[in-house]
Amino acid sequence: MTSVALESFACGMAAPARFSSVLGSDILASNGLGVAVALFTLCNVSCKSSTTAAASCIFAAMINWDDAKVVLAIARGGTFAAAARGLAMDETTVARRLARLERALEVEVFQAYDGRRIPTSRGAGLIAQAERLEAEALRLEHLAGDSLEEAVGCVRIAATEMIARHILAPRIRALQAAHPKVTLRFLTGHENVSFARWETDLAVRLARPERGDLLVRKLADIRFAVFQASADPKARGPAASRQWLTYQEDLAHLPEARFVAGKLDGAEPLLRSNDLDALTRAVACGAGVACLPTFVAELASRGGADGLSIVPEEKDLNLSREAWLLMRPDQREVQSVRAVADWIIDAFREVQAGLAGQT
Incomplete structure (x- = not known):
């Protein structure tokens, strides 16, 4: 596993993984x-x-x-x-x-x-x-666990369903093998949980935070493309003649949603959903086209769904989002949190090529 070195925060551990500083509910029982x-x-x-x-x-x-x-x-x-x-x-x-x-x-x-x-x-x-x-109580719980020679305790990770389901969950066994006394709690959703209220220990976000007293590290670039069903008989026609599938209005600020909104030019899409897997499956079944992360589309094809292919006239789309790991500065010396941060970094490194659309 890769040790985590924290940029601007000396922790006495040599490692290539770098964090930088940016300024700007699970409830644990504890007694004593x-x-x-x-x-x-x-x-x-x-x-x-x-x-x-x-x-x-x-x-x-x-x-x-x-x-x-x-x-x-x-x-x-x-x-x-x-x-x-x-x-x-x-x-x-x-x-x-x-x-x-x-x-x-x-x-x-x-x-x-x-x-x-x-x-x-x-x-x-x-x-x-x-x-x-x-x-x-949580701080004392972490300090108590950190006094041991091995990482112990529950670590909460706030992440989107896409990241939790497709990147982290398939690699839990590696964490279990390296740190058998560490447990996880995934906090999934599009709403940001609060570090200030100790609602999470770590977070993976698809944008670099602009404020907050946090340690941050870039994990990867996630490429997006416009996909269609490979077997769709309409695939030979222009994308403009097909139905668009996109996110709900509350996610209209996302780059991929803004791109689709520009294509719709005020028209209503066939489907709106905040469930990425639902959008992917609808595309695979020939319902229409959607702007999806390339690695999720590839996984859908591997999983037995009808094949997905990039819409030819949109093959030069230059759209990507950055994935960032966030951590509170006072968590940098907590063994269990540091171990999970290392594991997250390794998980993203394993899929880096796929995230960038290079596979």
């Missing part, structure tokens, strides 16, 4: 004196400013970590059902835990509105405090 001291310290700091902070201090003093996990899960999931799924418990238990906590604190943390649980003004302050406690 270290967390208790951390909670007390956070209380002393936060209680000096306002009534809300004082309420947060009371919250920290009275709540146990299991209750804090319930509060955060409801806040992030928006419903008891979502919180229950994240916590691996039933909805009744979640509701009972919250009711017990609200009685003990004499504070209404959430209000029911349109089927969702919305934080009250006082509840929002308590949730913010719980997030700080969670961050400290």
Whole structure:
């Protein structure tokens, strides 16, 4: 495995992989004196400013970590059902835990509105405090694991479904063989998770971040092309005469979506979907043409789908996106996070030619 050297941040390890600095929910249970001291310290700091902070201090003093996990899960999931799924418990238990906590604190943390649980003004302050406690607990968890001679613990990776499914998931066995005590949690989706709230340990993004106190490393260039079904009888005609398939409007800012929008010239595409595999499969079945990553189209053909081919008149399309690995600076010495960062770098190196459309 390749060791990770962090540009501008000395870590005492020689390696070719380079990070640079850019400025700009899984909840782990943790107990013990270290967390208790951390909670007390956070209380002393936060209680000096306002009534809300004082309420947060009371919250920290009275709540146990299991209750804090319930509060955060409801806040992030928006419903008891979502919180229950994240916590691996039933909805009744979640509701009972919250009711017990609200009685003990004499504070209404959430209000029911349109089927969702919305934080009250006082509840929002308590949730913010719980997030700080969670961050400290997670930091201590990582420090405890880092005191061992081998990488240990769960590492969360925020990435798109394309990256998680086609690049990382097929290579998990290599990580398991090298670091058997490291586990993973993929956080997939197009929405950016928050490093500031400790919602993830690492992230792979298809653009270099412009702000944020993060360590970043470029992983690869991902080439895009316009594909059609090789067996499509319409393939001999011009692409303009065929139906276009593209992303939903919320992803209209993506370079590949902007390219297709220019081709549509105001017309409505046959299909909109934020599921890349759905778009790829629809193209393979002859539904139309789409701007897809070249390596995903190639994998679809290998997987037994009807063959895909690049639309001839679009073969000179020069469209690519950069994949970047993001890490918090204070995570650079955590063995488990560093080990997973190395693994991600190796995974992208293995598929680099395919990502660039060179296979």
